[in-house]
Amino acid sequence: MRYVSTRGQAPELGFEDVLLAGLASDGGLYVPASWPALPPDAGEWAGLPYAAVAERVIAPYLGDALGSNVFGPMLTETYAAFDDPDVAPLSNLGGGLHMMELFHGPTLAFKDFALQLLGRLFDHILAQHGRRLTIVGATSGDTGSAAIAACRDRAHLDIFMLHPKDRVSDVQRRQMTTVDAPNVYNIAVDGTFDDCQDIAKALLGDPALRAEFGMSAVNSINWARVVAQIAYYVWAWLRLGAPEKISFAVPTGNFGNVYAGYCARQMGLPIHQLIVGSNRNDILTRFFESATMEIRSVEPSLSPSMDIQISSNFERLLFDLYDRDGGKIEALMTAFRRDGRFVMDQNPYKTVRGLFRGARFSDEDTLATIGDLFRETGVLVDPHTAVGLAAARDIHMDPDIPMVVLATAHPAKFPDAVETATGVRPGLPEHMADLMTLPEQATDLPNDPAAVEAFVRAHAIAAGGVTA
């Protein structure tokens, strides 16, 4: 399998190089040169465990990067750590509506599906090449803990995660700082999340540091993150008995999760509709309504992992909508950066409207959705999932086509909102019961790139270095 950049200028690469590169050298994102097809008898995978389904879905994207004797066991190990035997269990909410729980991984959010695999893929490929990588990231909460859980104890990786001191929730901070692993460094910066991000960008953009320490990010534009997420769309279809048509509702920020649903459809999964749920940061919903993508300022909401300005993975969809014309995408993105907006042409807009719908919900709507569901069914959902659920209910047209809502976080990750909505404070799963009492480890540093660089230099191992 070869990969091409959405901006059409960067060289074609194989899977390993795409994994290590992240962003393409022309500023674009890598996508497969062609879509592999699900076999006609894919419906017969229904009896297989999750890891085996994932192997069949993902393997065509790897080409000969890893042998099946490596990749199969890697997937089994990855998903064995999830705390439900079904890995992504489905439940029936009635009226054709189903919920798929994607929060049974180590940090209780769907990002574990991709990042747990990504950590292992990185480690394996780096070992083969005798290389090391230093991961640097900034987090306002969720992504940081998932990335740390993915990289901890990996022999060929060190991870430095910056968070704004005293500005992340207790649960989120503790999910990072209670990880006791020699290659994990939590840095509490005396500043805001934006300060943390600026420092991480400065370090990642420093050519000398990059060369010496093999600096990298694990952000959501990495193709390997998308590909891991395709598997659970196929899984949901199998669990519902391989119906003729199926729809999904996805609480959306960076467009990574719902784009994986689009990929599944490109592979032949009979997806009828993809519903995008937005909170008040509704750039995507406004786009689906108006064909205009327009940046506005980010406002905090009850679903913070969807508080974003630009949905980076959307560029991958645009590339297909514009018949894979990299020059067109380059021009659109340049205009978008310059003007803060672009308007899509009529033809691609018609195509996108044939598949996608968006719906936005305020914090009040979100709380009402959590409360109503609890009173009707006794089920607790987190605020992100509630946005997806509200969107599904808003737009679900045909009750004969099953609609699967992706539950992206465990309710206990957002206990305050859930308690406000229901009067019930959700408890952490048993295997995390000691989270609030374990000792924490973090280094306090000033809001100063030089201080953080000095810390990284003092603790990272050079890219060519050997590990014990």
Ligand SMILES: *Cc1c(COP(=O)(O)O)cnc(C)c1O
């Ligand atoms: C990251 C995240 C999202 C948004 O997913 P995207 O792939 O960025 O669209 C939704 N819900 C939760 C809980 C998340 O952590």
